[in-house]
C-alpha cells in the first residue's frame with residue numbers, strides 16, 4: 001500500500017469542500033483516474049495528500065513529500081526568461097550534464113522551445129515544459145491535475161499518447177484528474193468518482209462499468225425515430241443527445257444489436273464508457289442521499 005485515507009475533511013470557512021468517509025487506498029503501480037463535476041473536490045483531494053491545504057482526518061503514507069510529484073492545473077513561470085534557464089534553475093541541474101533530462105526533452109520534441117521565452121510558448125508547449133520537469137522526478141506517486149485542459153483536440157491527443165507511452169512499462173503510481181473521459185479510458189485502471197466532496201464510488205473501470213451499466217451498452221442518437229424504435233427497452237441515463245441501452249448478457253446483446261441492424265440504425269457498443277457509467281453512478285448516489293443537494 002502506497003497511501004491510504006481513512007477519514008478526511010477539508011473546510012474552506014463554513015463550507016466542507018471534501019469529506020472522504022470511506023477508505024481510499026492507492027496501491028503501488030496503480031493508475032487512478034479522478035473524476036467529478038466542477039467543484040466536486042478533486043483538486044482539494046490532491047492538495048490534501050500533498051499537504052498543501054489543512055485537513056482533518058488521516059492520510060497514511062510511507063512516502064516523503066519529495067517522493068510525490070505534481071502537475072497542477074495552472075503553471076506560471078517568469079515570463080521574460082528563456083525556458084532553458086527556467087528549467088535548469090528550478091531543477092538545479094544543467095541539461096548538458098543530465099542524460100535523463102535530455103531524454104525527456106527529446107521524447108517531447110522540446111529542443112526548439114528551450115531558447116524561447118515562457119510567454120512565447122503555446123499552451124501545449126507550456127504543458128510539456130511542466131510535464132518534463134514533473135517526469136524528471138520519477139516519483140513513486142505522481143499527480144496530473146487537468147494536464148490537457150485548454151488544449152485543442154489534436155494537441156491533447158498527442159500529449160496523452162506521449163504520457164501513456166512513457167508510463168506503459170513503468171511502475172509509478174499515477175493519479176490523473178481529468179474531465180476528458182477518453183483520456184481516462186487510455187490511462188486509468190481505477191476510477192475515483194467524487195461529487196460535492198463525497199466519494200460516489202471507487203473501483204476498477206471494469207468493476208464500475210459492470211455495476212452501473214451491466215455487460216455492455218448500445219449508444220444511439222436520441223432522435224424521434226430511434227426513441228420510437230427502442231421505446232420498450234430499458235435505458236440508462238445518458239447525455240441529452242444520446243440514448244444508452246444496457247444489456248446484461250450475450251442474448252440481450254444479440255437482441256438489441258439485431259433490432260438496431262434491422263432498422264438500419266448506427267450504433268456504438270461499449271463495455272467501458274466512463275461518462276455513462278459515472279452519470280448513472282451519480283444518479284444512484286444522489287437518490288440514496290435524498291435528492292440533488294445534500295448536506296456536506
Ligand SMILES: Nc1ncnc2c1ncn2[C@@H]1O[C@H](COP(=O)(O)OP(=O)(O)OP(=O)(O)O)[C@@H](O)[C@H]1O
Pocket residue numbers: 012017036037038039040041042043044045
Ligand atoms: N482556496 C479556496 N478557498 C475557498 N474555497 C475553495 C478554495 N479552493 C476550493 N474551494 C471550493 O472547494 C470546492 C472544491 O473545489 P476543488 O477545486 O477541489 O474542485 P474540483 O473538483 O477540482 O473542481 P474543478 O473541476 O472545477 O477544478 C469548491 O466548491 C471550491 O469553490
